Amino acid sequence: MKLLVAVDCSDSTQKVVNKAQEMAKALSATLWIIHVAQPEPDFVGYETGPQTERDYVAQRFRTEHSQIQEIAEILRNQGIETTALLIQGPTVETIITEAKKLEADMIIMGSHGRNPISELFLGSVSKGVISQSNCPILVVPIH
DSSP states (O other), X not given: OEEEEEXXXXXXXXXXXXXXXXXXXXXXXXXXXXXXXXXXXXXXXXXXXXXXXXXXXXXXXXXXXXXXXXXXXXXXXXXXXXEEEEEESOHHXXXXXXXXXXXXXXXXXXXXXXXXXXHHHHOOHHHHHHHHOSSOEEEEEOO
8 A cells, every 4th residue: 555645844744744654553554755856936946036035935945855754764663655846836636746756545644724714815735635635534623
């Protein structure tokens, strides 16, 4: 079984990873930990903008990459085959695309449970993935 675990590198990440770890052990599954990084739209490709902004975005990517690599290493040390992926792109579309590419049997992700007004303006990643995915999704409530 193949599980794609979408994390946002926030305080909620560990809760999602714990559930994924539990599922992987129970199902003898392989995990892919994915974090979708979205730079500021003006800096996609890093061709424009001040050097300080490009340096900031690059440092943020390095930090996020280190975080997910550390998570993967901990899981591998527990005997769970795990690969960490940091991919740049629109969050929902990137998660769906990677799930198809990897032929994931399930997507595991968190939900912050934002209120309806916030969701109206910001949208909901979990809602978007649920509406577009062809595979089952386990949504871990964060709050």
